[in-house]
Every structure is written in structure tokens, then in C-alpha cells.
Amino acid sequence: MRLDVSKLKTNGDSEEFEFCESWEKLEFRGDILFFVEPVYFYGVATKKGNLIEVSGNVKTKLKTICYRCTDDAYVEVDVPFYEEYSNREDTTDDEVIRFEDDVIEFDDNIVATIVLYLPMKYLCREDCKGLCPVCGTNLNVSSCSCEKDDIDPRLSILKTLINQLDTDEKKEV
Ligand SMILES: [Zn+2]
Ligand SMILES: [Zn+2]
Incomplete structure (x- = not known):
């Protein structure tokens, strides 16, 4: 142009x-x-x-x-x-x-x-659920029965910590 x-x-x-x-x-x-x-x-x-x-x-x-x-x-x-x-x-x-x-x-x-002005990440839609990291199912289209809590031990540690924090907070109230 x-x-x-x-x-x-x-x-x-x-x-x-x-x-x-x-x-x-x-x-x-x-x-x-x-x-x-x-x-x-x-x-x-x-x-x-x-x-x-x-x-x-x-x-x-x-x-x-x-x-x-x-x-x-x-x-x-x-x-x-x-x-x-x-x-x-x-x-x-x-x-x-x-x-x-x-x-x-x-x-x-x-x-x-x-x-x-491009976004950092491109998404098909705002709330895209992504693919199941275990079986690859597109979770926007269908669901699968994979046990996602067992995927990454680091994540489960994080989860325990968050639960811990939650309980601690509740105790203080
Ligand atoms: Zn998507
Ligand atoms: Zn799956």
C-alpha cells in the first residue's frame, strides 16, 4: 500500500x-x-x-x-x-x-x-478447555475418564498446599 x-x-x-x-x-x-x-x-x-x-x-x-x-x-x-x-x-x-x-x-x-496489538496467547474461545494431557481428547467437544489428579506429582503437592492454606484461613475466621 x-x-x-x-x-x-x-x-x-x-x-x-x-x-x-x-x-x-x-x-x-x-x-x-x-x-x-x-x-x-x-x-x-x-x-x-x-x-x-x-x-x-x-x-x-x-x-x-x-x-x-x-x-x-x-x-x-x-x-x-x-x-x-x-x-x-x-x-x-x-x-x-x-x-x-x-x-x-x-x-x-x-x-x-x-x-x-496481538494477544500473548491465541485461543479458539475465552474458556477453551484444551486437550486432555493424558489421552488427547478435545475437552471442548467431549470428556474422558482420565484421572487428571495423578498426572504431575508437583501439581498434587501444590494442591495439598492450597488445601492446607484454605483450611488455615478458615480456622482464622
Ligand atoms: Zn481451543
Ligand atoms: Zn483423557
Whole structure:
């Protein structure tokens, strides 16, 4: 997605824009996220002194894998976009993004904006029950009769401690 800003000559000049493109996927923290809806990017570019200030919104929808049950997990993206651009060679401000000639290329900045707002873990649904660690049954779909209390001895120690704490608290009341 590229915007020709040659028309923005005087301070305060601005131009609205709107892009809609189909992208395939993005990779982030070892996960692959597929775009299942086009990337919709709209906003306004404004000349502010030596800078072109771009503010807008990025909307799309991504599909990846639920980290608990490996089913499909969807991420709705509807996030604000703000960047400052300059095509001057003497730009020293790290926050300002350089562009060549009169054309700003947004793709990398859009991806960077999207990943900024991605959740730490992707879930098929808020209350996903995950897979049974013993038999692998998807516990959202059916149940199994595995004795889960016996899986990990460290966990059962923790459980005893918690029970202990519970009883202690009750005694104090
Ligand atoms: Zn899940
Ligand atoms: Zn099981």
C-alpha cells in the first residue's frame, strides 16, 4: 500500500486515503497467522513542517491455532495507526520513518502495528478447555475418564498446599 504525497506541499495540507488489499500471512513469535479478510487501511496524511503525519486505522481478521486445543483461533484486528514520515536526508529523529521521493510505502509499518496489538496467547474461545494431557481428547467437544489428579506429582503437592492454606484461613475466621 503506497501513497503519493507529492500534492502535500504546504503546512497543513492533508489527504485522506483508503486501501484494501488481500495479504496471505504474517509470522510473529514463531506463529503463523493467516489473513482471512482483506487488510483495510484508511486515514489521513497531513503535512506538518518537514514531516508527513499519518494517522488512521488498520482492520482485518487473522486465523491461527489455539494454543490449548490446536483448533482454529481467530484474531479480530481493529487498531489505530500513527507514524511520522520524512523524505529529507538529514532526518535524525529515530521515531521518524524515511521515505524516498514522494511515495510512502506502508506495508512494513502496518505489519508492525498489527503485531503490537496481538494477544500473548491465541485461543479458539475465552474458556477453551484444551486437550486432555493424558489421552488427547478435545475437552471442548467431549470428556474422558482420565484421572487428571495423578498426572504431575508437583501439581498434587501444590494442591495439598492450597488445601492446607484454605483450611488455615478458615480456622482464622
Ligand atoms: Zn481451543
Ligand atoms: Zn483423557
